Amino acid sequence: MAHQEKETIGVEWRITLGDGSSKILVPDAGPVSRIWIALKGLIAGLVLKVWKFLKRAWDIGVDDPRKVIHCLKVGMALTVVSLFYYMRPLYKGVGGNAMWAIMTVVVVFENTVGATICKSLNRVFGTTLAGFLAFGVHWVASQSGQEFEPLITGASVFLLASTATFSRFIPSVKARFDYGAMIFILTFSLVTVSGYRVDKLFDMAHQRISTIIIGTSLCILVTMFICPIWAGEELHILISRNMDKLANSLDGCVDEHFNYNGELKDSDKQPDKKLLGYKCVLSSKATEESMAKFARCEPAHGRFNFKHPWQQYLKIGASMRSCAYCVEALNRCIDSENQASEFTKKHLSNICLKVSSNSSSVIKEVAKTIKTMKRSPSIDFLVKEMRSTVQDLQNDLNFLPKLLSPPEVLHPESKETEETTSTTHLLEVIPVVTFASLMIEISSRIQAIVETVEELAELAEFKGEVQEKDKQNQPNTNRIVASQLNDDQQTMKALERV
Amino acid sequence: MAHQEKETIGVEWRITLGDGSSKILVPDAGPVSRIWIALKGLIAGLVLKVWKFLKRAWDIGVDDPRKVIHCLKVGMALTVVSLFYYMRPLYKGVGGNAMWAIMTVVVVFENTVGATICKSLNRVFGTTLAGFLAFGVHWVASQSGQEFEPLITGASVFLLASTATFSRFIPSVKARFDYGAMIFILTFSLVTVSGYRVDKLFDMAHQRISTIIIGTSLCILVTMFICPIWAGEELHILISRNMDKLANSLDGCVDEHFNYNGELKDSDKQPDKKLLGYKCVLSSKATEESMAKFARCEPAHGRFNFKHPWQQYLKIGASMRSCAYCVEALNRCIDSENQASEFTKKHLSNICLKVSSNSSSVIKEVAKTIKTMKRSPSIDFLVKEMRSTVQDLQNDLNFLPKLLSPPEVLHPESKETEETTSTTHLLEVIPVVTFASLMIEISSRIQAIVETVEELAELAEFKGEVQEKDKQNQPNTNRIVASQLNDDQQTMKALERV
Numbered sequence: 001m002a003h004q005e006k007e008t009i010g011v012e013w014r015i016t017l018g019d020g021s022s023k024i025l026v027p028d029a030g031p032v033s034r035i036w037i038a039l040k041g042l043i044a045g046l047v048l049k050v051w052k053f054l055k056r057a058w059d060i061g062v063d064d065p066r067k068v069i070h071c072l073k074v075g076m077a078l079t080v081v082s083l084f085y086y087m088r089p090l091y092k093g094v095g096g097n098a099m100w101a102i103m104t105v106v107v108v109f110e111n112t113v114g115a116t117i118c119k120s121l122n123r124v125f126g127t128t129l130a131g132f133l134a135f136g137v138h139w140v141a142s143q144s145g146q147e148f149e150p151l152i153t154g155a156s157v158f159l160l161a162s163t164a165t166f167s168r169f170i171p172s173v174k175a176r177f178d179y180g181a182m183i184f185i186l187t188f189s190l191v192t193v194s195g196y197r198v199d200k201l202f203d204m205a206h207q208r209i210s211t212i213i214i215g216t217s218l219c220i221l222v223t224m225f226i227c228p229i230w231a232g233e234e235l236h237i238l239i240s241r242n243m244d245k246l247a248n249s250l251d252g253c254v255d256e257h258f259n260y261n262g263e264l265k266d267s268d269k270q271p272d273k274k275l276l277g278y279k280c281v282l283s284s285k286a287t288e289e290s291m292a293k294f295a296r297c298e299p300a301h302g303r304f305n306f307k308h309p310w311q312q313y314l315k316i317g318a319s320m321r322s323c324a325y326c327v328e329a330l331n332r333c334i335d336s337e338n339q340a341s342e343f344t345k346k347h348l349s350n351i352c353l354k355v356s357s358n359s360s361s362v363i364k365e366v367a368k369t370i371k372t373m374k375r376s377p378s379i380d381f382l383v384k385e386m387r388s389t390v391q392d393l394q395n396d397l398n399f400l401p402k403l404l405s406p407p408e409v410l411h412p413e414s415k416e417t418e419e420t421t422s423t424t425h426l427l428e429v430i431p432v433v434t435f436a437s438l439m440i441e442i443s444s445r446i447q448a449i450v451e452t453v454e455e456l457a458e459l460a461e462f463k464g465e466v467q468e469k470d471k472q473n474q475p476n477t478n479r480i481v482a483s484q485l486n487d488d489q490q491t492m493k494a495l496e497r498v
Numbered sequence: 499m500a501h502q503e504k505e506t507i508g509v510e511w512r513i514t515l516g517d518g519s520s521k522i523l524v525p526d527a528g529p530v531s532r533i534w535i536a537l538k539g540l541i542a543g544l545v546l547k548v549w550k551f552l553k554r555a556w557d558i559g560v561d562d563p564r565k566v567i568h569c570l571k572v573g574m575a576l577t578v579v580s581l582f583y584y585m586r587p588l589y590k591g592v593g594g595n596a597m598w599a600i601m602t603v604v605v606v607f608e609n610t611v612g613a614t615i616c617k618s619l620n621r622v623f624g625t626t627l628a629g630f631l632a633f634g635v636h637w638v639a640s641q642s643g644q645e646f647e648p649l650i651t652g653a654s655v656f657l658l659a660s661t662a663t664f665s666r667f668i669p670s671v672k673a674r675f676d677y678g679a680m681i682f683i684l685t686f687s688l689v690t691v692s693g694y695r696v697d698k699l700f701d702m703a704h705q706r707i708s709t710i711i712i713g714t715s716l717c718i719l720v721t722m723f724i725c726p727i728w729a730g731e732e733l734h735i736l737i738s739r740n741m742d743k744l745a746n747s748l749d750g751c752v753d754e755h756f757n758y759n760g761e762l763k764d765s766d767k768q769p770d771k772k773l774l775g776y777k778c779v780l781s782s783k784a785t786e787e788s789m790a791k792f793a794r795c796e797p798a799h800g801r802f803n804f805k806h807p808w809q810q811y812l813k814i815g816a817s818m819r820s821c822a823y824c825v826e827a828l829n830r831c832i833d834s835e836n837q838a839s840e841f842t843k844k845h846l847s848n849i850c851l852k853v854s855s856n857s858s859s860v861i862k863e864v865a866k867t868i869k870t871m872k873r874s875p876s877i878d879f880l881v882k883e884m885r886s887t888v889q890d891l892q893n894d895l896n897f898l899p900k901l902l903s904p905p906e907v908l909h910p911e912s913k914e915t916e917e918t919t920s921t922t923h924l925l926e927v928i929p930v931v932t933f934a935s936l937m938i939e940i941s942s943r944i945q946a947i948v949e950t951v952e953e954l955a956e957l958a959e960f961k962g963e964v965q966e967k968d969k970q971n972q973p974n975t976n977r978i979v980a981s982q983l984n985d986d987q988q989t990m991k992a993l994e995r996v
Contacts, residue, residue: 057668067667075660078683079652082691086648099688106659106684150584154577161604162573169565170555185576186604190597193580286784322826329827332939397928430895433928434935441830 067111069227074109077222081105081215097207104215109223113301114231114294116223119179120216121297126183127212131205133160134191138201141192153192161185175293232295232304235288235313236370239320242284243367243449245277246320246327247360250442252277253331254356257435258349275331281317281324288317303373309459316370316452323445330438333431344432351393352439358386359443366453375457375464383450390443397436565609567725572607575720579603579713595705602713607721611799612729612792614721617677618714619795624681625710629703631658632689636699639690651690659683673791730793730802733786733811734868737818740782741865741947743775744818744825745858748940750775751829752854755933756847773829779815779822786815801871807957814868814950821943828936831929842930849891850937856884857941864951873955873962881948888941895934 061068084090084098091098108123110116141152164185167173173181195201223229252275295310362382369376456462559566582588582596589596606621608614639650662683665671671679693699721727750773793808860880867874954960 053668053670056670057664060667061664068664071660071663074663074683075656078659078687079656082652082655082687085691085694086652096692099692102687102691103684106680106687154580154584157580158573158577161576162569165569165572166555166559166566169558170551172551172554182604185572186601189576189580189600189604193583193600194594194597196583283783285781325823325826326830328820328823329936329939332824430931430935433931437928437932438827441827 066227066229070111070229073222073226074105076226077105077109077218078102080222081218084211084214097204097211100208101211101215101218104212105219108216109219112229112231112234112291112294113220113223114291114296114298116219118176118294118297120220122177122180123183124213124216126177126180127187127209130184130187131191131209134188134195135202135205137192138195141195149196153196157189157192160188164188228301230295230298230301230304231291232298232308232310233302235291235295235310236304238284238288238291239313239316240367240370242277242281242317242320243363243370245280246324247363247367249275249277250327250330250363251356251360253327254352254439257330257333258345258353278324278327278331281320282328285317285321288314305460309456312452312456312459316449316456319445319449319452323442323449326438326442326445330435330442333435333438344429348393348396348432348436351389351396352436355386355389355393355439355443358382358389359439359446362386362446362450366450369453369457369462369464373460373462375462377464379450383447386443386446390440393436393440397433564725564727568609568727571720571724572603574724575603575607575716576600578720579716582709582712595702595709598706598709599713599716602710603717606714607717610727610729610732610789610792611718611721612789612794612796614717616674616792616795618718620675620678621681622711622714624675624678625685625707628682628685629689629707632686632693633699633703635690636693639693647694651694655687655690658686662686726799728793728796728799728802729789730796730806730808731800733789733793733808734802736782736786736789737811737814738865738868740775740779740815740818741861741868743778744822745861745865747773747775748825748828748861749854749858751825752850752937755828755831756843756851776822776825776829779818780826783815783819786812803958807954810950810954810957814947814954817943817947817950821940821947824936824940824943828933828940831933831936842927846891846894846930846934849887849894850934853884853887853891853937853941856880856887857937857944860884860944860948864948867951867955867960867962871958871960873960875962877948881945884941884944888938891934891938895931 081101084101104123108116108119110119137153137156141149141156144152164181168178168181191201191205194204256275292310292314295308298304298306300306362379365376365379365382369379457464579599582599602621606614606617608617635651635654639647639654642650662679666676666679689699689703692702754773790808790812793806796802796804798804860877863874863877863880867877
């Protein structure tokens, strides 16, 4: 009976296999080889994916070696802190609580000095505050007898955890003490609840706080003294780099608009990348805000005092974004369906290129001011020049109808034709007028950027105005600036020729 | 001697006090009362600050009661998990490792279901993977003798911690496994290092993993079954609400531009707030991205399947932002220095108001499509109407010069005056032309929004096309839509009359 059953199953199997193999296109390939091929494909795909992943990781490391250094720093800090386990005298001091030091290092160690300090302070204060409160609650609970103890501790955990969680929704708390509130809940719950079982609660809490302080101090020391990455400096560099990007994309955008003949289309890859620089400006608000927050925790470093006006950088960022919105609108003009006539474009191209090159040189000069932290002697001149070219552009716009209707003068008799010509002209002029008025708007927003940067220069006491007094002593700087101005003017002229 | 010294000190004190009191303006007030006044001021200020803070917290709670519910849920989960300490049989099972359950609840419990699930999975997988790896390393280290053990474990911690930290810099890892990588480092370091001291490492690791699983399961249960807040639904609501805001601010912006006479200035507070709705659209990119990430972790809920196309919402968000950039540019036109003449404005105001009301009703209709998850039967009609009004606006722009030069017809003899008139006219026309071409651009971007929403409707299989087949069965819906259309048209007319 059993034998028969087995045979039937065998037959069924064979039938299934036969059915399966008859379905595939190559009838010679057995199931084994099919599986083998599928497996090979799978493995090859997997290897390719892993390879691509590693390639990308390698690129990230090469792009910014400081990230690799940060990783080594984390590894080092962890290795150092694990000495608490390896060395008997240290282990005797803190015992199993040594794990809190390890945990602290893992959780608190951040990329920048400011972030690490900020998290460390949050952790230490959150733990200490919660520890004291938990002791109070534990004392009250232990006085009220064995039966009420769980009730009191449970209720206090419920209340304080709910309140602290709610506080994390309040923007002002969230911005600064989000992590601290979490640590508060954690410590309070742990100490209060485990007080029910652990006898030497005070020893435990004491050891825990001391290991946390050891962990945070180690983190702060390592992050500050081994290849430090300062949030403030990062913010400073980010802002000036974004300004350069903005200037480049403004230039690129205007260039592309007026060279839309398809000539540059092939060799256009680089300008295309340049063109999208303003997107970095649009998307860096969150980064700027967190950097500014962390920068305020940092001690004086490099060129920055402790009271460096980091908040002003956010204002600069906002003014840059407001300018970038306009560049975005400008950029869409290029893709717009309504294209201006070549004649109109040609007429305004010179002045528009001039405005854009002047505007972008103002942005670049301001970026240089930030980069070098020295007031620029030429910024007023550049702004004045930008304004005057903007005025020229406005004048050109005003005289546009005059220039556009030369045929009318030749045929003053036909009223009908004149009207139709001027109608067509206005239709053709609209995209250019939009473009030009966006340019004018951009230049006024650039002035807002210049103002915010000047506020920064005042608040942070940038040097540079001294140069005018020490002219005799430092003639080279002025000469360099003058030669740079000449360079700028030459590039402007070159652009005009294009 | 001692007595004398005391007296001298007393005298010195008195002198100091006398000096101090002579300096203040009210010579009657003694130092005690001054301190009292300062203290009162300080306390009053503090009380005011605390009061304001509590007021703000209360407002947040009233604004969104679900936040309060979330806090109560956290408190409840913590109280439940602390039963591991209070109940003897449970405590015997896991011992001191019960603290990992508490820690898990504190760290993993998030506002939305998706975020909680995402973090829980990260925590469980990070811990498990790190645990197994740590066991392997511990075994190798323990085989190599007492001397080499710290070296091998230390080196492995250094290497794996560095690698895992680096992986957090890779965007694809950071987006999904950032927390998991941190937990990996934490668990690996703890298990490997404490393996040097703890004898029953396997028991410890086993208990730890089981308590973590208990904690995460509790979190997921509480977050899913008690007043759940789904990230997906939040994203869905956010997108449709932002659309309404965009529509309102577009309307408000155009209204304000054409009613700039100061008439509405006093009662303008509400439109002003409306006007800035587009800023929400501009700033919600990060929220949308994280919501979409969490939504993908969520099981089917309410109207959403497991495979609901959440990524499409990001596309809709991007198209809305691209529209909001234009609204921003439009908004700045209002503050622009160059104001168009009243005559030109009046000429275009009707058509511009029509375009804006049509555009905003398209956006509102699309928002309704998303809200109800039903294809709108009237969207094609509305888009067509918007396009036709845009065409009208373009025509009006084309005929602008004709309409603007009626005096020329009266005095055809003077060529000179004509040119100057048309010159002045173009200057006055420029702001309006800019405004109008931004409106045209906005309407084309609104079409992009409509397209992305239609893609969503297809991907998510929105119902509604059926309505046309079931006309006999559901006449009410169409009637409602028709009456709404009438309402829209009436508001449009009312706007035109303004």
